[in-house]
Amino acid sequence: MHAVSPIHAVSPTYAAPSALTLSPHLAGAPDLAAASGTVVVRRDGPARSLTFIARQGGEAVVGFEAAAPGISWDRKGAESAVVSIAVDGRHVTDLVVPSSEPTPRSLGLGHVRPGRHKVTLRFARGSAPAARRVLLTRPRIGVPRADQVALRHAPVIIGRTTGPLNDPYQNATTDTPLIAWHETRPAETPGHQVIEYSVVWSNEDGGTDSPALMARWGRTTDIEWIYRVEVDASGRRVDGTGVYQAPEHATLKFTGRYEADHPLLQTCTQNNNMCDAVSKDAPLRFLPDVRAERPAGRAREVVMDREPWTYRVMAQEMVREEKIEEPSDPSTREVGDQRAYLFAEFAKTTGSPAGTGSVPGVALGVRLKSDPSRLYRSDHDQPTWSIERDGAVATTVEVPEGTALSDIVSVEAIRRPVGAGDNGASATVTAVNRGFFLDGSYLPLPSGISWTGSVALSKERPSAVLWRP
Known part of the structure; x- marks a missing residue:
């Protein structure tokens, strides 16, 4: 039986236990504080909360091992449980939990000011009928010292609402965003750099067919760059440099809305390309932890190797969709x-x-x-x-x-x-x-x-x- 966690007051200066098992870019980071126990978020239950103290302003992240008993991505009606996450009362991201097995997950929480903050976790609509509760074990939360520039400009992904499914919650059952990472390169202006963000999706309902994906790309996930921007030596966005991968894989100038420095982009095609005109009533949104980087000289698929659970979700979606x-x-x-x-x-x-x-x-x-x-x-x-x-x-x-x-x-x-x-x-x-x-x-x-x-x-x-x- 899992104990229900009380509200935890945690600080980003606390040294986390070395035994904590989280994503590779979370594990071993002493500036994210750990809280013991398990937070249980139940259907028809009250919201649960975590608190943390930011010693300085910046982009916050949260990580934990997530599990949803009775859930498996390969079964219709039991695909996932969804947790809505708010910071100080503002909805910042959703978490799709596709497995009953504890899985390391980490998410961005957006920009916070110095001081105490409250993270609220609610069982959300879009959860499969079989989903009853979500277990979030050993949460770890704070404002990391490293990769603040990458976190600052990471895109917010609004869930897909269009297409044959005509379901505003469809990313809770198909083509769900799993992990993300960033890459940097020098810009033409000395001291500036270009940051590019990419996402691994569980599959693509359109685009390259599955046999060709396996042969030419070595997986049936969909991996796409979604946003690219130039920043100056202080990490500030250079106006007019933001571009995104639009339908038909076109590269278009971003003309949409920002939340702080986070561009809002919506998945608007069956092969996970983006639009910068965002549906106001789209219920799902995702702010991934983008601090991971691809090792030099390696294929993009290596980011999946570092998060082995992504292969399980990939394969299970193929099974459930009878592919x-x-x-x-x-x-x-x-x-x-x-x-x-x-x-x-x-x-x-x-x-x-x-x-x-x-x-x-x-x-x-x-x-x-x-x-x-x-x-x-x-x-x-x-x-x-x-x-x-x-x-x-x-x-x-x-x-x-x-x-x-x-x-x-x-x-x-x-x-x-x-x-x-x-x-x-x-x-x-x-x-x-x-x-x-x-x-x-x-x-x-x-x-x-x-x-x-x-x-x-x-x-x-x-x-x-x-x-x-």
């Missing part, structure tokens, strides 16, 4: 059980073309001990499913159900032009950064594949072995 082939069959293009895929990341570069024709992409192939003559390909021999973009990229290779890393005898790279003709350019593979399967609960198992080197693929030599055990 999984049964039984799984690696010889078809359809997506099978996602536990039967090798999730791989590799790095590549493309040389200069020698003539006209299409760009060569690269696919990965896997051979198994049971039949080394058969090559399982990430592109399923579909030309447009090979990967032509350069850098670190993610893909998946479907193999028979029950396959383990120990069953693999080789991982190969295959050069394949993505369209008609072949421009003759080489494709050089320089690394395989990771390769893992999902366990029975759809969580990533440890990676067991790693390789670095340089293999140049050409028209004359279109394939090569990269890794053997």
Whole structure:
């Protein structure tokens, strides 16, 4: 039985227990205070509250392990429980809890002044019928010293209300935002920088089909940059520099409304593109904790690796929406059980073309001990499913159900032009950064594949072995 937590007075100067299990960018941050126990937010129950003292003004964040008994993202009518979060009486964000398993979550709370503040937690509409309560264990809250500029300009995401579902609460059951992160680069003006914000969504109801997502991107989540802005050396927004990813993946100037420095953007397409005209009556809003950053030289999908629970939500949405082939069959293009895929990341570069024709992409192939003559390909021999973009990229290779890393005898790279003709350019593979399967609960198992080197693929030599055990 979980104890109901009283109101906690916590301070961002308190050193949190080292045993606290939260998202990687929350764990070990001594400027966020921890409160013991579990806050229970019940359907038809009273709102619960936490208080904290901000020693200085800034962007606040909250983190906890969230669980909703009886809830599972793969079951209709039991998809999630929703908690509405307010700071000093102002609704700042919602939390979609898609699992009965304790899951580390962290959210932004917006700008607060120095002094005492009250965070109010309410069981919200949009929760599935099966949802009765939410358990928020070991909450941690405060104004972190690091990444204040990134937090300050993070977009507020207003939930999608349009489309075939015609449901203002649809992000509580489909295409829910899971995690976010930011990246920075120098701007043209010395001392200025550009901050870009990206979000991982549980899936996309429109856009690239699921089999192509698995082949070309190595997942069925949707990952999109949503907002980009230039800031000066003091962290202030440079007027007129805000842009966002609009429908049809267009980049448009942001002309919408700000809350402090937070732009308001609404998910307005079935593939999670944004609009800066926001519905006033949209009930769901999300202010993610954006302090995470993508490791240099790695694919965007690595941010999911650091939050393993995102793979479980990804797979469960595919199951519930009946997008999984049964039984799984690696010889078809359809997506099978996602536990039967090798999730791989590799790095590549493309040389200069020698003539006209299409760009060569690269696919990965896997051979198994049971039949080394058969090559399982990430592109399923579909030309447009090979990967032509350069850098670190993610893909998946479907193999028979029950396959383990120990069953693999080789991982190969295959050069394949993505369209008609072949421009003759080489494709050089320089690394395989990771390769893992999902366990029975759809969580990533440890990676067991790693390789670095340089293999140049050409028209004359279109394939090569990269890794053997």
